[in-house]
Amino acid sequence: MLQSIGVANIDELFDEIPDSVPVANFRSIEHSLTEMEMMQRLSERAREDELSLCFLGAGSYDHHIPAAVWDLATRGEFLTAYTPYQAEASQGTLQLLYEFQTMMASLASLDVANASLYDGGSGLGEAILMAVRSNRSAHSRKIVIGGAVNPFYVKTANTLVRNQGIELVQVPHDNGLFDPLQCDVDDPSAVVVQQPNFYGLLENVDAISNWAAERKALLIAVVNPLTLAVLKPPGEWGASGADISCGDGQPLGVPMASGGPSFGFLCSKMKHVRQMPGRIVGRTLDANGDVGYTLTLQAREQHIRRAKATSNICTNQGLLVTAATIYMSIMGVAGLRHTASRCHENTNYLVAQLEATGRAQRAFSSPYFHECVIRCAGNVDALTKTMISDHGILAGYPLGDIDPTLEDCLLLCATERRTREEIDLFVELFSRILKES
Amino acid sequence: MPTIPTIFDTSEPGRIAGVQTPKAGDLTGLPAEALRVSKPVLPEVSELQTVRHFTKLSQQNFSIDGNFYPLGSCTMKYNPRGAHRAASQPGFLSRHPLTPAFASQGLLKCFWDLQETLKTVTGMEEVSLVPMAGAQGELAGGLMIRAYHEDCGDFDRDEILVPTAAHGTNPATATMCGFKTREIKVAADGDVDIEDLKRLVGPKTAGIMLTNPSTCAVFERRILDIADIVHDAGGLLYYDGANLNAILGKVCPGDMGFDVLHLNLHKTFATPHGGGGPGAGPVAVNSLLQPYLPIPMVGKLNDEYIWLDENYFPLTIGKLSAFMGNAGILIRALAYALMLGREGMVRVAEFATLNANYLAAELSKAGFQLAYPTRRATHEFLITLNREARDLDVRALDFAKRLLDFDMHAPTTYFPLLVPECFLIEPTETETKAVLDEFVCAMSKIREEAQEDSDIVKQAPHNQVVRRLDEVRAARVLDLTWSAD
Numbered sequence: 001m002l003q004s005i006g007v008a009n010i011d012e013l014f015d016e017i018p019d020s021v022p023v024a025n026f027r028s029i030e031h032s033l034t035e036m037e038m039m040q041r042l043s044e045r046a047r048e049d050e051l052s053l054c055f056l057g058a059g060s061y062d063h064h065i066p067a068a069v070w071d072l073a074t075r076g077e078f079l080t081a082y083t084p085y086q087a088e089a090s091q092g093t094l095q096l097l098y099e100f101q102t103m104m105a106s107l108a109s110l111d112v113a114n115a116s117l118y119d120g121g122s123g124l125g126e127a128i129l130m131a132v133r134s135n136r137s138a139h140s141r142k143i144v145i146g147g148a149v150n151p152f153y154v155k156t157a158n159t160l161v162r163n164q165g166i167e168l169v170q171v172p173h174d175n176g177l178f179d180p181l182q183c184d185v186d187d188p189s190a191v192v193v194q195q196p197n198f199y200g201l202l203e204n205v206d207a208i209s210n211w212a213a214e215r216k217a218l219l220i221a222v223v224n225p226l227t228l229a230v231l232k233p234p235g236e237w238g239a240s241g242a243d244i245s246c247g248d249g250q251p252l253g254v255p256m257a258s259g260g261p262s263f264g265f266l267c268s269k270m271k272h273v274r275q276m277p278g279r280i281v282g283r284t285l286d287a288n289g290d291v292g293y294t295l296t297l298q299a300r301e302q303h304i305r306r307a308k309a310t311s312n313i314c315t316n317q318g319l320l321v322t323a324a325t326i327y328m329s330i331m332g333v334a335g336l337r338h339t340a341s342r343c344h345e346n347t348n349y350l351v352a353q354l355e356a357t358g359r360a361q362r363a364f365s366s367p368y369f370h371e372c373v374i375r376c377a378g379n380v381d382a383l384t385k386t387m388i389s390d391h392g393i394l395a396g397y398p399l400g401d402i403d404p405t406l407e408d409c410l411l412l413c414a415t416e417r418r419t420r421e422e423i424d425l426f427v428e429l430f431s432r433i434l435k436e437s
Numbered sequence: 438m439p440t441i442p443t444i445f446d447t448s449e450p451g452r453i454a455g456v457q458t459p460k461a462g463d464l465t466g467l468p469a470e471a472l473r474v475s476k477p478v479l480p481e482v483s484e485l486q487t488v489r490h491f492t493k494l495s496q497q498n499f500s501i502d503g504n505f506y507p508l509g510s511c512t513m514k515y516n517p518r519g520a521h522r523a524a525s526q527p528g529f530l531s532r533h534p535l536t537p538a539f540a541s542q543g544l545l546k547c548f549w550d551l552q553e554t555l556k557t558v559t560g561m562e563e564v565s566l567v568p569m570a571g572a573q574g575e576l577a578g579g580l581m582i583r584a585y586h587e588d589c590g591d592f593d594r595d596e597i598l599v600p601t602a603a604h605g606t607n608p609a610t611a612t613m614c615g616f617k618t619r620e621i622k623v624a625a626d627g628d629v630d631i632e633d634l635k636r637l638v639g640p641k642t643a644g645i646m647l648t649n650p651s652t653c654a655v656f657e658r659r660i661l662d663i664a665d666i667v668h669d670a671g672g673l674l675y676y677d678g679a680n681l682n683a684i685l686g687k688v689c690p691g692d693m694g695f696d697v698l699h700l701n702l703h704k705t706f707a708t709p710h711g712g713g714g715p716g717a718g719p720v721a722v723n724s725l726l727q728p729y730l731p732i733p734m735v736g737k738l739n740d741e742y743i744w745l746d747e748n749y750f751p752l753t754i755g756k757l758s759a760f761m762g763n764a765g766i767l768i769r770a771l772a773y774a775l776m777l778g779r780e781g782m783v784r785v786a787e788f789a790t791l792n793a794n795y796l797a798a799e800l801s802k803a804g805f806q807l808a809y810p811t812r813r814a815t816h817e818f819l820i821t822l823n824r825e826a827r828d829l830d831v832r833a834l835d836f837a838k839r840l841l842d843f844d845m846h847a848p849t850t851y852f853p854l855l856v857p858e859c860f861l862i863e864p865t866e867t868e869t870k871a872v873l874d875e876f877v878c879a880m881s882k883i884r885e886e887a888q889e890d891s892d893i894v895k896q897a898p899h900n901q902v903v904r905r906l907d908e909v910r911a912a913r914v915l916d917l918t919w920s921a922d
């Protein structure tokens with residue numbers, strides 16, 4: 001090979017690198033390990049972190065994933081393909097994405113979905129940027145964040161949007177809910193509401209949707225896609241429906257995996273599609289007139305439009321979308337509905353049992369779904385620590401970190417995976433630990 | 438091969454995968470107006486139907502596992518299964534993102550090790566692992582540059598310089614950061630036009646974004662001069678790490694004057710690309726920008742690993758994702774780094790560069806036109822099919838489609854735009870000489886075909902599941918979701 005190139009050794013191939021740039025020094029990097037040695041090291045670390053039971057949600061949920069989902073998703077043909085630039089050599093991924101777009105748009109009852117964004121948090125940022133571009137009639141660049149929207153999403157979105165002169169105006173929640181009447185911005189460009197909200201409470205989405213429409217603001221609905229099998233979808237809220245819906249796809253067959261990789265999804269009404277960020281797949285015809293699939297509306301994207309693109313996103317979260325598409329196919333409407341309703345019943349049971357101990361009480365009285373805030377008689381930080389250290393149990397999210405008025409509160413959920421026995425055990429430990437503290 | 442009906446076409450009302458359907462839960466007490474009445478369009482199929490459908494779909498994909506995939510700028514090298522297995526262990530997969538640090542020492546130790554490794558690899562001061570792809574790393578970098586200038590009271594620096602050949606994410610990122618983009622000319626030899634740079638740089642310059650080796654696939658020889666020019670004008674240097682594979686273990690971006698950079702772990706560190714993602718785009722900075730890094734990072738306090746959040750980094754540009762970026766990809770990258778080790782990392786650049794230079798030499802001998810014939814290839818190189826387009830009426834696009842019929846994925850086409858009818862070819866270090874030789878044969882064969890009957894090439898592909906697709910129609914007659922009629 002060197003002969004063909006006409007050099008004496010490999011070093012010569014680097015002769016255009018100026019001598020004034022010092023040679024890299026990798027001495028601090030270890031010598032290479034075999035696969036076996038690497039596995040031994042990382043297995044030890046993985047085992048160190050194993051816990052036994054999870055009652056924590058707050059944006060990432062411990063659901064059952066059918067075995068077939070990841071067996072299929074990790075076939076080399078899905079796992080080791082690039083973005084489907086050469087459509088004719090990527091029909092598998094492209095058709096799958098078309099089917100995904102159909103499922104997501106239909107779950108949200110909106111017209112279109114893109115092929116994914118990075119995650120729920122950055123997805124909200126992109127949804128806000130999209131809304132501002134799309135709402136040309138708006139006089140302000142203010143975005144109303146209504147009540148209890150996932151605080152991690154809001155922080156992330158703020159990082160993404162504030163440099164373009166966009167201001168997020170947080171309207172504090174009233175008893176856990178968003179009350180538009182307490183909002184003093186009357187010309188927002190968009191309104192963001194989450195259903196169920198971060199505290200698991202059901203917002204009055206019809207009224208909020210109408211309120212936004214009266215102000216000519218676009219409505220952005222942050223949702224948990226699993227709950228859409230049971231709850232009224234964003235496209236059907238109020239008189240005209242939400243304009244954009246976004247969220248994290250983790251509940252659809254993606255392991256919690258420390259929060260990533262999962263995927264952000266984005267759906268909208270057709271009239272906003274040209275402002276949508278990210279890849280979109282369309283069905284078309286080939287030279288023989290047969291059906292095929294390809295990336296489309298690429299004139300929105302960075303590789304064509306460069307500085308004027310709808311976003312800089314390039315690589316997205318394709319593999320997780322693959323898993324989610326397979327998950328939704330296996331589960332179908334019935335599977336999703338039953339999973340969501342089972343989560344709700346389990347959480348209901350958990351809440352009732354906790355209240356029965358006399359050491360816990362719901363923090364908010366309005367209806368909730370799937371997840372709930374509990375006020376505890378005792379120190380929640382000590383409780384969650386003991387639960388982990390002594391029992392390997394994740395006992396919910398202590399809300400004092402994000403809302404000082406909820407210092408003695410925990411956000412809890414019991415997914416379809418939690419058995420009655422596990423919930424009873426948790427309640428017993430909960431009561432005992434609080435008594436002893 | 439027949440096209441595959443959509444999964445909706447095979448649905449039958451009422452069919453479910455019973456074994457996957459939990460017992461329904463009780464919904465009494467929920468307000469009626471909050472509930473769904475419409476029925477979403479989801480497949481109604483058995484588990485076997487699902488398995489067969491997606492197995493068939495997968496078989497319609499080219500992939501690294503199945504094909505030579507010399508997609509320039511994308512570093513499609515072998516993705517070790519061991520790295521994937523390591524990250525798929527229950528302790529990692531089932532970890533809830535809000536598990537406190539004291540119960541996550543195994544994971545945090547992994548992140549710490551990766552941070553340390555990447556510091557060495559880049560020659561930079563500090564690393565944040567959170568960005569979820571290259572483009573998000575660029576965004577983080579741009580925001581840090583902006584925060585730095587603003588903290589210096591320098592509010593007028595609102596321009597980012599990029600070479601005309603830059604990747605689209607660079608200017609798109611500049612816009613997202615609130616900057617204007619100004620494009621610098623590329624000289625005939627592929628290097629940045631220094632005179633043009635001098636003309637554009639000034640008190641409005643926030644920074645410059647460069648890839649090195651550049652997107653013209655040559656090493657930017659005057660990088661240190663460029664660094665001086667931009668620094669002297671008060672601007673900062675951003676390194677787009679998409680091409681780091683070319684210099685891994687040879688030189689470090691930190692020694693080339695860069696202040697901030699991202700790496701694409703899904704390129705240089707071989708994490709699988711998944712048909713479009715996920716990736717990971719950690720950022721590394723020198724001490725100037727360290728206070729602004731995106732959170733969270735992993736720190737060490739006594740013998741314990743801790744999360745470093747805004748309490749430790751009050752000037753941070755903030756969060757870029759709800760939790761900790763693409764954590765699972767970071768574990769895969771660490772596994773890959775451990776298996777490569779010190780000696781393996783140096784071999785990466787050497788063999789990637791050897792393969793690219795060999796392929797360039799052989800293609801040139803076979804009569805193909807290198808875009809920069811006087812330059813060394815790096816880990817990739819550009820050819821231009823301008824002559825073939827002129828003389829034979831077959832374009833780079835036609836060559837690309839015909840290559841598929843030879844069971845090879847096409848190289849990157851029409852990027853960078855400034856080289857007409859170009860192929861950006863990146864064979865990577867994990868391919869054998871035999872595969873490279875086959876590619877040269879295929880290219881020569883396609884040219885012969887074009888000489889005899891150009892229609893064979895212009896109407897390619899012929900042996901794929903579909904013929905050439907009508908992209909214009911796709912954008913004009915929008916069909917983005919399936920419906921029953």
Ligand SMILES: Cc1ncc(COP(=O)(O)O)c(C=O)c1O
Pocket residue numbers: 313314315510511570571572573604606607648652677679680701716718
């Ligand atoms: C030169 C260059 N810069 C930036 C990017 C963007 O990286 P990512 O796709 O990981 O966002 C790419 C990837 O295609 C690239 O090739």
